[in-house]
Amino acid sequence: MEYLWTSDVTPPTFPALRGDKQTDILVIGGGMAGVLCAWQLQQAGADYVLVEGRAIGGGITKGTTAVLTAQHDTLYQDMVKQFGTNKAGLYLRANLKAVEQFRALASHIPCDFADKPSVMYSRCDRAAMEREAVTVQALGFAAEFVTDTPLPFSVAGAVRYPGMAQFHPLKFLYGIARELNIFENTFVQKLDGTTAITAYGKIRAKKVIMATHYPFLNSHGLYIMRLYQKRSYVIALRNAPELGCTIEDAAENGVYLRNYGSLLLVGGGDHRTGKKSGGFSVPRAFAKQYFPSAVEQYAWANQDCVSLDGVPYIGSYSAGLPNVYLASGFNLWGMTTSMAASEILTGMVLGREAEFAPAFAPNRTMFTGQLFSNMGTTLLDFVTPTAKRCSHLGCALKWNKAERTWDCPCHGSRFDAHGRLIDNPAMRDSHVE
Numbered sequence: 001m002e003y004l005w006t007s008d009v010t011p012p013t014f015p016a017l018r019g020d021k022q023t024d025i026l027v028i029g030g031g032m033a034g035v036l037c038a039w040q041l042q043q044a045g046a047d048y049v050l051v052e053g054r055a056i057g058g059g060i061t062k063g064t065t066a067v068l069t070a071q072h073d074t075l076y077q078d079m080v081k082q083f084g085t086n087k088a089g090l091y092l093r094a095n096l097k098a099v100e101q102f103r104a105l106a107s108h109i110p111c112d113f114a115d116k117p118s119v120m121y122s123r124c125d126r127a128a129m130e131r132e133a134v135t136v137q138a139l140g141f142a143a144e145f146v147t148d149t150p151l152p153f154s155v156a157g158a159v160r161y162p163g164m165a166q167f168h169p170l171k172f173l174y175g176i177a178r179e180l181n182i183f184e185n186t187f188v189q190k191l192d193g194t195t196a197i198t199a200y201g202k203i204r205a206k207k208v209i210m211a212t213h214y215p216f217l218n219s220h221g222l223y224i225m226r227l228y229q230k231r232s233y234v235i236a237l238r239n240a241p242e243l244g245c246t247i248e249d250a251a252e253n254g255v256y257l258r259n260y261g262s263l264l265l266v267g268g269g270d271h272r273t274g275k276k277s278g279g280f281s282v283p284r285a286f287a288k289q290y291f292p293s294a295v296e297q298y299a300w301a302n303q304d305c306v307s308l309d310g311v312p313y314i315g316s317y318s319a320g321l322p323n324v325y326l327a328s329g330f331n332l333w334g335m336t337t338s339m340a341a342s343e344i345l346t347g348m349v350l351g352r353e354a355e356f357a358p359a360f361a362p363n364r365t366m367f368t369g370q371l372f373s374n375m376g377t378t379l380l381d382f383v384t385p386t387a388k389r390c391s392h393l394g395c396a397l398k399w400n401k402a403e404r405t406w407d408c409p410c411h412g413s414r415f416d417a418h419g420r421l422i423d424n425p426a427m428r429d430s431h432v433e
Helices: 032-043 076-083 085-106 126-138 169-177 281-290 334-349 369-382
Strands: 021-028 048-051 118-122 144-146 157-161 188-192 195-198 201-210 227-238 246-249 256-260 263-272 295-307 313-318 321-328 398-400 405-407 414-416 421-423
Touching (some): 021 032, 032 334, 048 201, 076 126, 118 126, 126 157, 188 201, 201 334, 263 281, 321 334
Antiparallel strands (some): 118 157, 144 157, 313 321, 398 405, 414 421
């Protein structure tokens, strides 16, 4: 695989932390969410440290399509039914504000920021798109119902959000991180209360923000049942059209598209990590059908952490850990959610009002259809007869032929062909040979 975003950047480097350290606030995880938390804390004059197990931006952030929009795959009409108008409105305003915060920062951080409206379409359900536009308008944003899109096929209807954007995620991340208090190659092996244990010492903190994509504390919060992970596949094409907007299909497992420079990014083929379906064949088939003259230049896969109800978990980790906070379950919308999380969590750890916190609070009901699907997948995988087990909780690993990795269907941990850890929540390598 070759990632588009890593091809034209030089990352900053930060030292590893050796020995013990004390700080008011510890941020664990150097992806977009963690770095933005560190930036918010530095702006507030707080005493903080960010530690990253490898290199900042080297995990999920490098694989994002980096669309900045409040138009997420969870339809607002569904959110209003499930959570009510107030929380749906908070979710919308949090993400709209996040777009504007990125826009303001991009004015002095070169990151190929570009204003692009976002469009969600349906090929068959005009009524749903009409309802969505009306719902979002009632929540206070000027969404538009349209039937004309730049797609090479007709649609039943679409919802257009003006004023959205896109950017280069690593140019932004590296730009904002350079002056922050960051330690790389500092892997947190364990959290004992608010003390982080590394191979070279202890970091004693008063409060901890866990921004590790998937939380690694299994004994609190029941996140092993509340989250699952899915793979998504992206190709970048030369000799393809400029669409003038970012686009996603409202249908489950539909494709999504955006331009970057002379390239068109086409994504799709999503499936639960460790399962077999979709993959690169989906965006490649779409490209072959609708852009037959295009030439593939990059192809990569990424991993998304999915919550039970389509809304991220941002806030207190659990009642038993009052000084530990998390940001996880971003679904497919990690960029604006990372910014919203940084504002919410910074407010919480500093004792300030966090306006948007109620929309994302983790202490909401677990009883959804997805919960039972997660439990069924885990149970089935536990009884699968194989010696190749995940080092996280012992689930059976599945061989991913396309990426040559061992993947865990239960919670999404991934390992290379030799068992070396790639993606959490596993905290150590697995024996696969």
